[in-house]
Amino acid sequence: QVLILDFGSQYTQLIARRVRELNIYSEIKPYNKLPEDLSAFQAVILSGSPFSVRAEDAPHPDLSQIKGKKPLLGICYGAQYLAHFHGGNVAPSATREYGRAHLAGIKSDDGFLSGIPEGSQVWMSHSDTIKELPKGAVRLASTEDVENAAFKLKGETTYGIQFHPEVYHTTEGKKLLENFLVKIAGLKQDWTPDAFVETSVAELKQKIGSDKVILGLSGGVDSSVAAMLLHRAIGSQLHCIFVNNGLLRKNEFHDVLEQYKGMGLNVKGVDASARFLDALKGEADPEKKRKIIGRVFIEVFDDEAHQVENAKWLAQGTIYPDRIESVSASGGPSATIKSHHNVGGLPDFMKLKVVEPLHLLFKDEVRRVGRSIGMPEAILGRHPFPGPGLGIRILGDITAEKVSILQEVDAIFIEGLKKWGLYDKVWQAGAMLLPVQSVGVMGDERTYEKCVALRAVESTDGMTADWVNLPYEFLQKTSNEIINRVKGVNRVVYDISSKPPATIEWE
Numbered sequence: 278q279v280l281i282l283d284f285g286s287q288y289t290q291l292i293a294r295r296v297r298e299l300n301i302y303s304e305i306k307p308y309n310k311l312p313e314d315l316s317a318f319q320a321v322i323l324s325g326s327p328f329s330v331r332a333e334d335a336p337h338p339d340l341s342q343i344k345g346k347k348p349l350l351g352i353c354y355g356a357q358y359l360a361h362f363h364g365g366n367v368a369p370s371a372t373r374e375y376g377r378a379h380l381a382g383i384k385s386d387d388g389f390l391s392g393i394p395e396g397s398q399v400w401m402s403h404s405d406t407i408k409e410l411p412k413g414a415v416r417l418a419s420t421e422d423v424e425n426a427a428f429k430l431k432g433e434t435t436y437g438i439q440f441h442p443e444v445y446h447t448t449e450g451k452k453l454l455e456n457f458l459v460k461i462a463g464l465k466q467d468w469t470p471d472a473f474v475e476t477s478v479a480e481l482k483q484k485i486g487s488d489k490v491i492l493g494l495s496g497g498v499d500s501s502v503a504a505m506l507l508h509r510a511i512g513s514q515l516h517c518i519f520v521n522n523g524l525l526r527k528n529e530f531h532d533v534l535e536q537y538k539g540m541g542l543n544v545k546g547v548d549a550s551a552r553f554l555d556a557l558k559g560e561a562d563p564e565k566k567r568k569i570i571g572r573v574f575i576e577v578f579d580d581e582a583h584q585v586e587n588a589k590w591l592a593q594g595t596i597y598p599d600r601i602e603s604v605s606a607s608g609g610p611s612a613t614i615k616s617h618h619n620v621g622g623l624p625d626f627m628k629l630k631v632v633e634p635l636h637l638l639f640k641d642e643v644r645r646v647g648r649s650i651g652m653p654e655a656i657l658g659r660h661p662f663p664g665p666g667l668g669i670r671i672l673g674d675i676t677a678e679k680v681s682i683l684q685e686v687d688a689i690f691i692e693g694l695k696k697w698g699l700y701d702k703v704w705q706a707g708a709m710l711l712p713v714q715s716v717g718v719m720g721d722e723r724t725y726e727k728c729v730a731l732r733a734v735e736s737t738d739g740m741t742a743d744w745v746n747l748p749y750e751f752l753q754k755t756s757n758e759i760i761n762r763v764k765g766v767n768r769v770v771y772d773i774s775s776k777p778p779a780t781i782e783w784e
């Protein structure tokens with residue numbers, strides 16, 4: 278496997294993903310937490326960084342166990358770091374260099390740059406530059422503005438590149454990573470979804486033995502794939518619980534439960550709608566609504582978990598980005614059950630041992646594994662849906678009537694997207710029920726009814742998003758259908774705000 282030392286670059290996760298796209302397993306570690314035992318790593322990549330190597334407080338880890346001993350590739354800051362500490366000279370460049378550049382004077386005899394043509398486009402993003410290479414270094418390529426765009430240290434498999442091979446704008450970036458990892462480091466490209474399924478099933482079997490495991494299914498991709506893997510490993514020892522909080526999409530509880538049963542899962546559907554709606558009665562504050570939904574979920578789940586006698590494990594669908602320790606320490610997303618927990622003693626199910634079958638995977642890899650294990654496309658391709666469900670799309674207080682209105686509106690919108698072939702082009706879509714009424718006219722009657730907002734966004738991770746330019750004709754038909762068919766709604770608007778500054782959900 279490959280070790281990626283993170284110096285805080287915004288692209289570090291992208292390096293890991295590119296490496297994995299080559300079917301080679303990679304792990305990210307912060308530069309200041311270098312693993313003591315490096316024997317499992319056959320190659321090391323140093324990431325970029327917002328720092329200058331010349332700054333006192335810049336990351337300066339001790340690489341004596343790596344450099345000259347294992348194949349090593351420094352990217353951007355990583356390359357400058359190698360130059361700076363081995364007798365080269367790194368200085369501010371006259372102009373900050375961002376964007377496209379083209380390689381020239383390529384030397385490819387040792388294989389590192391083989392197959393990469395003269396003029397190949399690369400992507401730069403740096404303000405320091407390597408003015409002089411370390412002693413014993415050989416220049417492998419330059420660009421218009423950067424003389425030392427790629428170099429190698431003689432007698433070692435140590436390389437530095439000033440550009441970013443991990444971004445798509447570096448057209449031969451993947452080829453370069455493949456050259457380094459396969460030709461130079463001799464890694465095998467055998468980390469495939471099938472291989473992942475095979476090894477994790479074997480590991481889960483071994484770890485869990487004949488114990489019982491509890492897992493909360495949400496209808497989303499992660500918990501579903503986690504369940505499938507465990508099911509393959511331990512069959513009916515896995516007890517899945519799927520809770521209806523009364524805030525799911527129209528028919529979702531029934532349909533998803535049937536799908537799960539069709540996949541052979543041992544799943545219990547628990548309809549706790551009334552309990553949730555009751556607890557939410559009269560509450561209009563968004564954060565309080567979220568907390569109530571989280572608390573009741575834990576109570577219901579705890580009750581159900583007690584029905585499974587002698588359970589030893591709690592399975593969670595945590596994925597790799599939830600666990601990466603980030604150098605910038607912004608505290609990444611954590612969608613695990615625990616984060617909902619309030620003070621007042623742990624519910625019993627939280628005292629179980631935790632098993633997280635997807636903790637090594639990125640989101641797109643979860644999908645690939647799901648596909649390899651035979652998960653229906655209907656689940657794999659589903660848009661993200663928030664845990665509190667329609668509860669945070671009904672602005673203000675929640676009633677059964679409002680839920681039912683929004684379910685109808687949402688169903689028309691989502692079905693429409695599917696019919697028009699737009700569903701897969703959108704990252705997430707849904708409808709919001711607004712706490713306003715407005716005047717309309719239907720037939721000869723004046724109406725005074727509710728307004729709904731439709732929202733469709735494109736995004737990669739939900740952190741930033743932009744609204745989708747849906748065809749006017751689609752919006753027109755959808756709006757007509759909603760107003761004609763859903764009693765209580767006389768106005769439809771389309772949300773054209775990006776995130777930031779807006780958020781995807783309205784609460």
Ligand code: XMP
Binds near residue numbers: 612705779784
């Ligand atoms: P926002 O509204 O913050 O949403 O732009 C970003 C993504 O997160 C989802 N989301 C949630 N998911 N519990 C969840 O499980 C929540 O409380 C929650 N709030 C927002 C949202 O649907 C979008 O995909």
